[in-house]
Amino acid sequence: MKPLLDIEDLRVTFPGRSGPIQAVRGVSLKLGRERLGIVGESGSGKSQTGRAIMGLTPPQATVTAKKMMFNDIDLLTASPKQRRSLRGKQMAMILQDPKYSLNPVMTIGRQIIETLKTHEKVSRAEARDRALAMLEAVQIREPKRVFDLHPHEVSGGMGQRAMIAMMLVAGPELLIADEPTSALDVTVQLEVLAILDRLVADRGMGLLFISHDLRLVSTFCDRVIVMYAGKIVEELASADLANAQHPYTRGLLNSLPRIGQDRHPLPVLDRKPEWAL
Amino acid sequence: MSPIPTQAGAGRTSARARSLFLATVRFLVIVVTTYLGLLAVTFFIGRVIPIDPVLAVLGDRAPQRVVDRVREEMGLNLPIYQQFFIYVKGALQGNFGTSVLTTNQVMDDIRRVFPATIELATLGTIIGALFGIPLGVLAAVKRGSLADQIVRVIGLIGYSVPIFWLALLSLVVFYAKLQWAAFPGRVDVVYEYSFTPVTGFYLIDATMQGAWDVLWDLIRHIALPAGLLGYFSLAYISRMTRSFMLNELSQEYIVAARAKGLSETRIIWGHALRNAAVPLVTVIALSYAGLLEGSVLTETVFAWPGLGLYITNSLQNADMNAVLGGTIVIGSVFIAINLLSDLLYRTLDPRTRTR
Amino acid sequence: MSDMISPTPLSWREWLMTERPGSRTQARLGRTYTTWLRFCENKLALLGLLILLLLLLTAAFADLLAPYSPYIGNLKDERLLAPSALHWFGTDDQGRDILSRVIYGSRLTLFVVILVAIIAAPVGLLIGTVSGYAGGWIDAVLMRITDIFLAFPKLVLALAFVAALGPGIENAVLAIAITSWPPYARIARAETMTFRNADYISAVQLMGASPMRIVLRHIMPLCMPSLIVRVTLDMAGIILTAAGLGFLGLGAQPPLPEWGAMIASGRRFILDQWWVAAAPGAAILIVSLGFNLLGDGLRDALDPKEEGR
Numbered sequence: 001m002k003p004l005l006d007i008e009d010l011r012v013t014f015p016g017r018s019g020p021i022q023a024v025r026g027v028s029l030k031l032g033r034e035r036l037g038i039v040g041e042s043g044s045g046k047s048q049t050g051r052a053i054m055g056l057t058p059p060q061a062t063v064t065a066k067k068m069m070f071n072d073i074d075l076l077t078a079s080p081k082q083r084r085s086l087r088g089k090q091m092a093m094i095l096q097d098p099k100y101s102l103n104p105v106m107t108i109g110r111q112i113i114e115t116l117k118t119h120e121k122v123s124r125a126e127a128r129d130r131a132l133a134m135l136e137a138v139q140i141r142e143p144k145r146v147f148d149l150h151p152h153e154v155s156g157g158m159g160q161r162a163m164i165a166m167m168l169v170a171g172p173e174l175l176i177a178d179e180p181t182s183a184l185d186v187t188v189q190l191e192v193l194a195i196l197d198r199l200v201a202d203r204g205m206g207l208l209f210i211s212h213d214l215r216l217v218s219t220f221c222d223r224v225i226v227m228y229a230g231k232i233v234e235e236l237a238s239a240d241l242a243n244a245q246h247p248y249t250r251g252l253l254n255s256l257p258r259i260g261q262d263r264h265p266l267p268v269l270d271r272k273p274e275w276a277l
Numbered sequence: 278m279s280p281i282p283t284q285a286g287a288g289r290t291s292a293r294a295r296s297l298f299l300a301t302v303r304f305l306v307i308v309v310t311t312y313l314g315l316l317a318v319t320f321f322i323g324r325v326i327p328i329d330p331v332l333a334v335l336g337d338r339a340p341q342r343v344v345d346r347v348r349e350e351m352g353l354n355l356p357i358y359q360q361f362f363i364y365v366k367g368a369l370q371g372n373f374g375t376s377v378l379t380t381n382q383v384m385d386d387i388r389r390v391f392p393a394t395i396e397l398a399t400l401g402t403i404i405g406a407l408f409g410i411p412l413g414v415l416a417a418v419k420r421g422s423l424a425d426q427i428v429r430v431i432g433l434i435g436y437s438v439p440i441f442w443l444a445l446l447s448l449v450v451f452y453a454k455l456q457w458a459a460f461p462g463r464v465d466v467v468y469e470y471s472f473t474p475v476t477g478f479y480l481i482d483a484t485m486q487g488a489w490d491v492l493w494d495l496i497r498h499i500a501l502p503a504g505l506l507g508y509f510s511l512a513y514i515s516r517m518t519r520s521f522m523l524n525e526l527s528q529e530y531i532v533a534a535r536a537k538g539l540s541e542t543r544i545i546w547g548h549a550l551r552n553a554a555v556p557l558v559t560v561i562a563l564s565y566a567g568l569l570e571g572s573v574l575t576e577t578v579f580a581w582p583g584l585g586l587y588i589t590n591s592l593q594n595a596d597m598n599a600v601l602g603g604t605i606v607i608g609s610v611f612i613a614i615n616l617l618s619d620l621l622y623r624t625l626d627p628r629t630r631t632r
Numbered sequence: 633m634s635d636m637i638s639p640t641p642l643s644w645r646e647w648l649m650t651e652r653p654g655s656r657t658q659a660r661l662g663r664t665y666t667t668w669l670r671f672c673e674n675k676l677a678l679l680g681l682l683i684l685l686l687l688l689l690t691a692a693f694a695d696l697l698a699p700y701s702p703y704i705g706n707l708k709d710e711r712l713l714a715p716s717a718l719h720w721f722g723t724d725d726q727g728r729d730i731l732s733r734v735i736y737g738s739r740l741t742l743f744v745v746i747l748v749a750i751i752a753a754p755v756g757l758l759i760g761t762v763s764g765y766a767g768g769w770i771d772a773v774l775m776r777i778t779d780i781f782l783a784f785p786k787l788v789l790a791l792a793f794v795a796a797l798g799p800g801i802e803n804a805v806l807a808i809a810i811t812s813w814p815p816y817a818r819i820a821r822a823e824t825m826t827f828r829n830a831d832y833i834s835a836v837q838l839m840g841a842s843p844m845r846i847v848l849r850h851i852m853p854l855c856m857p858s859l860i861v862r863v864t865l866d867m868a869g870i871i872l873t874a875a876g877l878g879f880l881g882l883g884a885q886p887p888l889p890e891w892g893a894m895i896a897s898g899r900r901f902i903l904d905q906w907w908v909a910a911a912p913g914a915a916i917l918i919v920s921l922g923f924n925l926l927g928d929g930l931r932d933a934l935d936p937k938e939e940g941r
Contacts, residue, residue, distance in 0.1 A: 056535050088538030095536075100529035103548055105555070105627055115537045150627040166537065307779075314780030319792065326796040433928075437868055437920040439875050442895050442913030445902045453903045570785040574876050578899075588788070589880055592795050604792045607785045615783050 004174055004206040005031040005053065008067035012048045015060055023048045023061070025230035031174070035200065035207045037217030037238075039252070040227035041269075046210045049227070050176040053208070054093050055083040070174065089119040091174040092167035094196075097183035098159030102151035108135075108162045109147035112169050119170045134165040138195050157188035161195060168199060175200065176208045181216075193220060214241075214252050226252070229276035248275055308616065313365070315608040319601045320364050325357075327597075373602030378594045383602035387584060391606065392477030393463060394576070394583030398568040400480075400503040405510025405568075406561055410550075412511070413518025417526060418545055428515055435512020440505065440571055444578035447501055459497040461580035468494050502579040506571060510564045517560040521553035528552075555626045562618030566611050670933040677929020683922030691738040700729035702736040702889045712905045721911040724897065726887075730911050733889035737912065740890045741919060744805055744874045745867050751809035753863050756816025757855060761847050763817065764824025775821065778814045786811040787873055794882040801884040804877045808870055819862055823855040857934050865927035868920035875916050891916050 012024040024045040029036070038046045052063045055075070068075040070091065075083070087093075095101035103111060112131040116122055122130070128147075135143035138161040151159055160180065167175065177196065181189040197220065200207045211217050217224055218238045226234045226249045234246040244250055251269045331348050339347075348354070352363050367373070373383035416428035451458040459465065464479060472479075472488040480499070483492040525531065526549050534544045569584075576585035584603055591599035623629045649666070653659035671677055690697060700719075705711075705727030713723040721730035763774040793807035794800075827833060828851075836846055877883035878892025886893065891912035898909030 054536055056532060084538050084540065086538070087536055093533075093536040095529055095533055097529065101533040103530045103534065103552070105552055105625075106548075114539070118538050118540075118543075152628045163533070166533075170538075310776055311780045311783050314777070315784065318784070318789065322792050322796045326793075433921060433924050434917070437872075437917055437924050439872055439879070439892070439895070439913055439916045439920075441876065441879050442909065442916065445895070445899060445909050446906070446913070449902060449906050566785070570787050573787060573791065574879065577880070588791065592791060592880065592882065595795070597795065600792055600795050604785075604788050607788050608783075611785050612783050 003030040003032050004071065005029070005208075006067060006069040007053070007065060010049065010052060010063070010065040010068065012045070012052050012057060013062050013064070014058075022230055024052065027227070027230075027232055029225060029232070029235075031206050031208060033173075033204050033206050034223065035197075035209060035221040037209045037211065037221035037224045038227060039211060039214050039217050039224060041212060043229075044227040045230035046227050047178055050093065050178050050208060050210050053174075054087060054091060054176060055080075056087075056093070085119070088115050088167070088172065089170050090172050091176065092170075092172040093176040093178060094160075094163055094167055094180045096179040098151065098156060098163050099183070101163060102159060102166075104151055107148050107150055108154070108166075112147075112162070112166045115166055115169050131165070131169060134169045135162070137168075137199065138162070138165045139191075140165075155188075156184050157192060160184060160188075160192050164192075164196060164199070168203075171203070172205065174206045174208070176210065178210045179212070180209075182211070182213075189216075214249075215256055228271075231276070233275060246275075247272070304616070308612070311612050312609070315605060315612065316365050316368050317361070319368075319605055319608075320361055322604075323597055323601045324353075324360060324364070368605060373605065374598035376591065376599040376602075377596045378591055378599060383599050386587060386599065387602060387606050389477075390582055390587045391584050393479075393581060394569060394572050394585060396478045396480060397499065397502055397506065397576070397581060397583060398565060398572060400499060401506030401568045402510050402561065402565045404503060404507025405514050405564060408507070409511040409514030410518050410557070413515040414522055414545060414550060416515065416519040417522030418541075420523065425519075428519065432512045432516040435509055436516075440509060441574045441578050443508075444502070444505055444575055447505060448578070451501055457497075458501045459494065461578070463495070463498055463582055464491070465494050465498075502575050502581055506568045506575060509571060510568055513564050513567070514557075514560060518553065518557060521556055522549055525549040525552045555622060558621045558625060559618045562614050562621070566614045569607055569610060667933050671929055674929045674932060676925050677932070680922045680925025680927075680929060683918060684926060687738055687742065687919055687922065690735055691742045694735050694739060698729075698732035698735045700732040702728065702733045703887050704728070712901060712908065714905070715907055722905070722907040724894070724908050725901065730894075730908065733894060734891070734911050734915050737889040737891045737894065737915065738919075740801065740884055740888060741871060741874070741916075744801065744808070745870055747805045748809045748812060748870050748874075749863050749867070751805070752813040753816055753859060755809075756813040756818075757820045757852060757859060759813070760817035760820025760822075761824045761851050761855060764821040765828055765843065765847050765851060767828075771821075774817070778817045781811070781814040782818070784811065787876060790873060790877065791880070791882065794877060799882045799885060801888065801890065804874055804883040807877070808873050812866060812870065815862060815866070816859060819858055820852075820855045823858055824851050827851065827854055861927060861931045861934060864923060864930055867923035867927070871916060871920045871923070 007030070008028045010024055010027040011022055013020045013022050015021075023043075027045070027049055038049065040046045048057070048061075051057050053068075053070075053075070057063050065076060070086065073082070073086070078086075102108070106114075109128070109131055112134060113127045116127045116130060132143045132147060135146055140146050140158065140161055146154065146158065146162070151162070154162065160183075164180075180196065181192050184192060193216075196207075199205075207221075209217060209221050214224075214226075218241045221238055223235065223237050224241065225232050226244075226246065228248050234244060234249045236244060241253070244253060247270065255269060331344050331351065331353065352360050355363070371384045373387075375381065376383050376386055379386055412428045412431070416425040419425050448458070448461070452460065468488075468491045472483050472486050472491050474482050475485070476482055479495050480492065483489075483495055522545075526545075531544060531549060534548050539548075572581070572583055572585035573588055574585070575581070576583045577589050580586070584607065588600055588603040591597075591603070647658070648662045650658070650662065653662055705723065707727045710719075710723050710727040712725055713719055715722045719729050719731065721734065724730055724733070759774055759778065763771045763778075789811050790804075790807040793810060794803050797803040797806065833846065833850060836850055841849075874883055875890075875892030875895070878890045878894075879896045881893070881896060884890030884893050886897070894912035895909045895916075898905070898907075898912070901908050
């Protein structure tokens, strides 16, 4: 089967005070209708990888790649307008904190409808119905009430569900979730993940799950990519995580606390400069 | 933050009523203390600083008989706190005494001249907002570009130039050389009586009465002063718009809006500016207040018969009642504008609306 | 890596830019140096600095620079002359050389600006820091007073003050100072609130320092950078207000070569002899532009979070 997303040698370069800085340095990945996790610490380039796929790289940075295919569309040659029509409609992205990623002065309902109206010609009534249905799909109990609320009036978990509704309402095939649960309470995290999991499975979407939480990713995704300093250091199936080869991945794994094990001294991540080469 | 509880009971409504009550009390305290402060300062200026307030009001050529009568009238033989009390009472009734210069009640004079100032400042603010907001947005969106630099320079010059000087130069260019603008004043003598001022806002009066030739003359008169005040307002508004927009454009919800596939136009004007509009309201209100004040200098140059000219004329004739009356009126409008912008801010920002 | 071990002495730049300063002075100098570098990247800010340096030099050497006397003109045959090689900016109605008057006028401008800053900034600083550090009802009362003054029309209030005090440059300075302290109090209070509960303040408290000592020795110095930026940005406004008062005949009195008053005297001839008013106005514009540019640059250099974007 042809992959949904096929990327080869992706590089994202930012201008810096002392010459250009590569945030992403030659990432290659293929994504089908599956759940792929990208793990790495802050600054490992995982978020920039996601944003480059979306076409949301900041204007001062440059993106290059040998190949960047989404379905049959060559993202490298696609015009900005084409890229825009893809966003929201065929690929979407969930951001970290709904407190900041929802427009504070717009009601939740209007923000969901806005996605629809951008990509489809729908009547007002139909847009409203579909937005309400979407709110129901993310398991919001009183969709009609939440529809008219402003983002500050809902909890973090509900906000993130609204965010998911807003991004999925136009039915994208690829979803990039950039730390979608890191800003939420632990109890709410699982709820949101379950909702996300069901929607992705039901709709047969491809999911790129970006996180710093190796354990979360390994339980939630089919495959895991480990990134360090802008490069992929290891790629493996979630089930094989225990057999990880790369010392960095092993380091990450060792940092996970386990019940019944002495945690003194706390293990420290060992970073060798040669990994970044 | 938690979701709004569904078991909305009596406890919640009473809590809301209580907080509304507290907010109202706070609001009233602010209004009253600010206004009292304004009156205290003008009282201080008018009655405490001058060695002889009677002399300050009447000038030194008044006959002793008049001086004595006025001293009695002003209540200067009373202790100072009583004087202040009487002063506040008078001011609240709009009684600022009589003007030495016009021999009218100061309040009547002000009522007559104030519409001209309001007309000028309003037009100036409209011009400033109409051009300033798009320029600020442009500068923020094209940050670092030539357009940004140009907007910045336009703004900086507006911040730095003495308004009366620019007014004089504009008279040289647009009146003397190009003859586009009319001679300083509000309306040509020819038209002075060819329409009846109803509202006191001549532009509206002339339009309503269909006096088109008068309207044209009015426009030729107001264009320069309003344009100049508009420029000052533009300098301030464009600069603040730029800074608010830069702040909004760096927020995460802009990234989310892009991820939804919205066009840049929609993101800039529909999302970022809609959020920037909340603090912008305050800026526009402040700029309006600033123009009311700036009118003191502009009106002098353009012989615009408004409150600013009234104050400066009174100053030149040591007519303290008129000066302080004008100060109190402008101060009151300032206070009102400040409070109004505060209220508007609350209605525009949903985060402050509930709670 | 190797030159860290090598005995070759570090250059000044390296010494300043080191990641591991050896002493407090070195760290402080290093920080100042990086701020200076950031400031220098801003060409417009450097222009502002240059303008103000020129203003200072002009004021200091007015006697040498001015080709004629600023007070005594040739009433007989040099009245209202257009700009020429002899009189670069022309002459006024008293036959005085306008260039010389503008040059001497720089002294008055500096006088006003410095005096207002010396009066208003400490008042605002004191009220703000006391208010922020004391908290409670002292804070409530002081801030209410500050807000009341903030709600006033500054220029009109200054006008009324001068009208009561009598015209003159000293009274103009006083009036402007009275109306310009509130923003400083607000800033100083906001700054104070941020470090009131900091550990190093608690440490001084534990050592038994009096509130007065803490405010004067520990809090006030911390408020200085933001206050300096704000004062610099306000300078332009102060110059414009002073010129406005001068223009209305309430500031410096004739024959003092105050720029605003010079414009007022040129007003009568504006349509025919525009140069009488043109030169002093341009001088005001340039100087307040200088302050605005410098203030902007200072703010950007001292506030790195703006700069990164």
